[in-house]
Amino acid sequence: MAKRGTMSGKSGQPTINDVARLAEVSKKTVSRVINRSPLLNEETRERVEKVIRDLGYVPNPQARALALRRNFLVGLIHDNPNAQMVLNMQHGILEALSGTDFEMIVRPVDRTSPMMLQDVRTFLERQRLFGVVILPPISENDALADLCEELNCRYVRIGSAELDDADHMVASNDREVVREATEHLIHQGHKLIGLVEGPDGFRSAQERRLGFEDALKSAGLPLPRSLIARGNYTFETGVTAANRLFDLSPRPTAIFASNDEMAAGVVFAARERGIIVPDDLSIIGFDDTPIAAHIWPPLTTVRWPIVSMARAAARKLVGDIVGGESAEPQPSVLPSMLVKRSSVAPPPS
Amino acid sequence: MAKRGTMSGKSGQPTINDVARLAEVSKKTVSRVINRSPLLNEETRERVEKVIRDLGYVPNPQARALALRRNFLVGLIHDNPNAQMVLNMQHGILEALSGTDFEMIVRPVDRTSPMMLQDVRTFLERQRLFGVVILPPISENDALADLCEELNCRYVRIGSAELDDADHMVASNDREVVREATEHLIHQGHKLIGLVEGPDGFRSAQERRLGFEDALKSAGLPLPRSLIARGNYTFETGVTAANRLFDLSPRPTAIFASNDEMAAGVVFAARERGIIVPDDLSIIGFDDTPIAAHIWPPLTTVRWPIVSMARAAARKLVGDIVGGESAEPQPSVLPSMLVKRSSVAPPPS
DNA sequence: GTTGCTTATGACACCGGTTTCCAATACCGT
DNA sequence: ACGGTATTGGAAACCGGTGTCATAAGCAAC
Structure with a gap:
């Protein structure tokens, strides 16, 4: 449990300074522990990690976002009228994100609006998203992908067919x-x-x-x-x-x-x-x-395979960050399947 | 259009320092303009506002979040199996938020999980949300509302019946x-x-x-x-x-x-x-x-009236911030209506 | 014993805002 | 001309992390 009473901030949450003080190291060293820096004495790391655990310390996402100029948010961009599909995608993404520092932020867009690209640009620039998952049908819009490139925002498109670049694509057959x-x-x-x-x-x-x-x-x-x-x-x-x-x-x-x-x-x-x-x-x-x-x-x-596609897409985005070396490459093509119910019969004779 | 070349940051976005320098005032004054401080010379304000417009300056949300200890994010908490409803709610909220500095972040929860409250607590503490909109049926959970109170996070519940506290509730009849x-x-x-x-x-x-x-x-x-x-x-x-x-x-x-x-x-x-x-x-x-x-x-x-309810809920949350004095109070009860189609007829005789 | 290299750590500036505190100026009555 | 009171603007600290660079320690080679 978190021992209170030694915190510097009055908001209740311990900060990196609290950890540093209690572990008798500098902020920077704590930062190294958090970010899994390899050049770090094993003994020191364990000491700091113990303090982190004892304190229940969690790095402040806002501060990290400011310093890194990059938010720990994955955006979901869609213009999909199919609510069930969008929601399943959301679940898939959140599933992949759960247990990480990432959260999901949703952005429906209007494909028919001439302001669409400008809106998305403002959105990405301002929020400094870590990356975005783009749902069909807007995922077919190449200008959008180019925009992401330009703004240095990672992206994965979900679609119906394999594109050239497997890193930026999850598709079904x-x-x-x-x-x-x-x-x-x-x-x-x-x-x-x-x-x-x-x-x-x-x-x-x-x-x-x-x-x-x-x-x-x-x-x-x-x-x-x-x-x-x-x-x-x-x-x-x-x-x-x-x-x-x-x-x-x-x-x-x-x-x-x-x-x-x-x-x-x-x-x-x-x-x-x-x-x-x-x-x-x-x-x-x-x-x-x-x-x-x-x-x-x-x-x-x-x-x-909606949920799996979304999960794969999100993992592709954040995999190398949260997974470390253990991040497995995510599949780019996931198979659909035929579900047989009662609307098919032989033709009338 | 934004004139480039005078920026301090290399990322392309102008900062408050750029504005201050070009307007020949201090950061603090710019901050006062942004936050609509009343004690400010009208002439100065206009000068600063002009520079802001010319530069296309927008305050960095991450920096503000850090300084204010409060994010410009509205959370949507739901455990709703009805995808269409959830998505419509999302649209309603985003509609209310569009044109403001706020964004929406979605959080499905599992009502049956014993960890639910703890999960939400971590979520709210870490993200320091500005406020949350809670969808039915989880909106009926009083412990969740209490948690929001405790964490000093504004909230609005959407439900089926008027509760005591109109500030925290939007309902239908x-x-x-x-x-x-x-x-x-x-x-x-x-x-x-x-x-x-x-x-x-x-x-x-x-x-x-x-x-x-x-x-x-x-x-x-x-x-x-x-x-x-x-x-x-x-x-x-x-x-x-x-x-x-x-x-x-x-x-x-x-x-x-x-x-x-x-x-x-x-x-x-x-x-x-x-x-x-x-x-x-x-x-x-x-x-x-x-x-x-x-x-x-x-x-x-x-x-x-799903979309209107969500919109009203979101406006309730952010209204006094973005609306200034002009923020109209939002209704707490919105009427449903009967939609007559073909599944009703007189009984067989 | 000094040099040179590697590894582990810390000091300090910085991200881009807000807030605190204080100084400067203008306005006022006497 | 004088001190007192509002307004306004600025310097510096702060929010809580990260980056850069310097430095200390340990050790092989000369």
Whole structure:
């Protein structure tokens, strides 16, 4: 327990000076102990460490931030409409940060705002963040990454496909797993499969579409342009896109939607038309958000390794600081998996 | 634009010393300007302010935090499983904080952990937060509020019912609006209405149950114990509770569930049994999470003024600092509203 | 015994603000 | 012209750490 009564500060917390005085060394030596400096007598270190333990001393983050010109904060930058995903990412990051001196600070941004970059710049400059984790879809914005470089702020982007620089990236294998998902539909006997793809210009949308095409191609199935409808990852656009596909004749017997929200929109639209899922129509989504499990029928979908990705990203950022030499390199690509539920069945005969 | 070349620091950001030098005053005077000290020559102030603008000077948060022994951070403490709500709260807080010097730092906690209080104590002591906003359900924990008092950390709790201390509380009128929701069912002709209530010991659960009882009582309807099933705010317990109510004979023709997740569970269970919503069974939920609008049929539910509550809470915390004399007092009770969708209809005849 | 090198430690300035205390100036009544 | 009282500005200490550089001790080599 902390023995009180010998503190210099009146705020109750012991300072580095208290430790130095009690251990009969200089501040600097205590600082060396804190920062695991190698050039330090083992005996001295132990003596200081004992005082630190006895006192319950913890270095003041504000003072360190000032002296180091760098805060012990990891920022989370996102413009993600998917609350569950953002929150899971937060948990993943905090998990990686727990037990370290780092805390997390959250920064939603508005991709459509012309001030976005300027805002982020001000934010990073002022807070002097140790590093940031950038969530999709804003993680695809290269200007943002360049800004981090420029401001000397470490960063890790989370995304759908591996980029050049593994140090700044954690991704999942979207293309591969979507191919797998589509093949699952093909194996059920579907031949006319629609795609509700994500918005133009999104890496994730592109990757998922490529995976979809891979599967059809290697199965020798045709893919007319009409079977592809675009949405923008929202429920409503899922409904619209589905209706466009339902108007086709012959109607597709299965649909892959690039995310769960749109897939839920497809289910919704099907119900409005009296199309029974999965009897008349099989559906696969992507993300495994709670809605996927909770609508009827429960959606077959792809589960992103969200928490692990966030954890890996945060560890990449702070690993060499907190881990010392024992910091293992973090993986850059984590596998997604297909979660089979009840929205897929063989096509009607 | 900032004129470079006259800075003392090499990091690019101008410091208070730069401002002082260019304005030909002392640091202290600049500090007085920044902190809106009243005893200051108007002319001097303007001169300094001009230099500040020209230089694009912004005080260094780390240095201020060290000197003031108080960080410019507002913490968000939550143990909420509802991602959408947490994220909306985050947005509300950030909205209130935007344009100020404050940033938000997020701290999920585990209510069930015996270390919870200790963890939060360490967190608050170390980070020297300016204040915290506490989300339900952990906001009902009085020990946590006491801890904040003890550590001299401002706090605002967000909850379901008004507490004694309006300065530390922002709430919604759950009881009233649930009464209204239940009366909506009664007006449709329902006489046998089930309640899927929230977990024991939760203020929100209690308030909502009271509102439910209020409505039945004033309509002269009986409320046998068997019509009340308890869940713990999760989808799965909603399913279980619904099945218990479905086993009743006669079966209730309407169900109010204390949150949307459980309401979604009720819908799910109904479908499993072939009970048609809303023809055979009307359902009302609470929260207006995205799932409410996206399942079939879309749920009639109660919308909490989440963003406004969070905004009000954050303004309560920082209002007197950033607002100066113009800081308006923030409301402590914000009204919820009933959102009518398609899950309610008259009972089968 | 002196030189030269390595290792362990300390003195002191510094990060960029705030606060305390005091001096200087202006304003005032007599 | 004089002392007394508000206002204002400045010097220096401080918040609690880190960086730079100097120095002392220990030891091999000359």
